[in-house]
Amino acid sequence: MSKNPGGKSNPLLAAERADRNRKIFIQVAVAAVLVGLVAAIGIGIAVKKARKDDPGPTPSIAATGNMNTGGTPGSITDNGAVRIGKPDAKVTVRVIADLQCPACKAFEAANTQVLADAVDKGTAKVEYNVIAFLDKASTTQYSSRAANASYCVAESDPAKYQAWLAAMFAQQPAEGGSGLPDDKLIQIAKDTGYTDDAVAQCITERKYDKYIQARTKDVLESGIQSTPSIFVNGKQIQSSQEIFGPGGLAPTIAAAAQ
Numbered sequence: 539m540s541k542n543p544g545g546k547s548n549p550l551l552a553a554e555r556a557d558r559n560r561k562i563f564i565q566v567a568v569a570a571v572l573v574g575l576v577a578a579i580g581i582g583i584a585v586k587k588a589r590k591d592d593p594g595p596t597p598s599i600a601a602t603g604n605m606n607t608g609g610t611p612g613s614i615t616d617n618g619a620v621r622i623g624k625p626d627a628k629v630t631v632r633v634i635a636d637l638q639c640p641a642c643k644a645f646e647a648a649n650t651q652v653l654a655d656a657v658d659k660g661t662a663k664v665e666y667n668v669i670a671f672l673d674k675a676s677t678t679q680y681s682s683r684a685a686n687a688s689y690c691v692a693e694s695d696p697a698k699y700q701a702w703l704a705a706m707f708a709q710q711p712a713e714g715g716s717g718l719p720d721d722k723l724i725q726i727a728k729d730t731g732y733t734d735d736a737v738a739q740c741i742t743e744r745k746y747d748k749y750i751q752a753r754t755k756d757v758l759e760s761g762i763q764s765t766p767s768i769f770v771n772g773k774q775i776q777s778s779q780e781i782f783g784p785g786g787l788a789p790t791i792a793a794a795a796q
Contacts, residue, residue, distance in 0.1 A: 594748030612696020618753035623663030680717025
């Protein structure tokens with residue numbers, strides 16, 4: 539039997555039905571918003587993780603650049619060092635340095651010609667591990683920017699790299715300041731023969747920044763505690779006289795070449 543005599547609608551039932559439908563609609567809408575928020579957060583986290591995990595570009599010296607106009611072979615080692623010199627040289631000198639480091643400047647002053655001569659004569663190959671752990675010593679992350687410039691010029695032409703490095707240390711900015719601006723880094727590169735626009739672009743874009751941070755972390759975690767740290771044929775040189783004294787590493791390299 540019908541509970542609605544005469545076919546008339548029940549206002550109370552209709553109101554209850556409308557209220558129930560409204561609640562269902564609200565619940566569905568809220569659920570949809572929550573699903574959207576969760577998806578957006580998930581995508582955001584994935585994007586951030588992808589950016590964090592992205593190692594960035596890896597520097598390299600093309601095979602054609604290994605015997606360039608200056609006749610100086612160059613390559614990038616597995617630990618990120620810029621290697622200058624003939625691969626079969628009897629002596630390997632590894633220099634771990636930060637371009638903001640005053641002691642590294644002193645080492646360079648004592649050894650610029652020593653290392654250049656060793657490379658030219660084929661006596662030694664030199665691996666320059668330029669790292670960036672002194673960013674706090676400038677207000678513009680100069681260590682990282684200078685290390686980036688190191689890769690920019692090295693991959694352009696390793697024959698000019700040692701001259702560029704000497705020029706960079708000669709114009710090293712004081713600690714605690716702003717460091718050299720990018721346009722000055724570009725000018726130093728041009729003054730040492732790097733006139734290619736690609737070098738300037740590489741410097742301003744900090745193309746190898748992620749690579750530098752990763753290699754710096756690797757070097758520090760390997761036990762290196764200060765710069766410069768110098769190795770000759772795998773043996774660390776501890777004597778200040780050998781590192782900074784008159785003649786620098788020349789006697790050590792000559793002895794290792796015997």
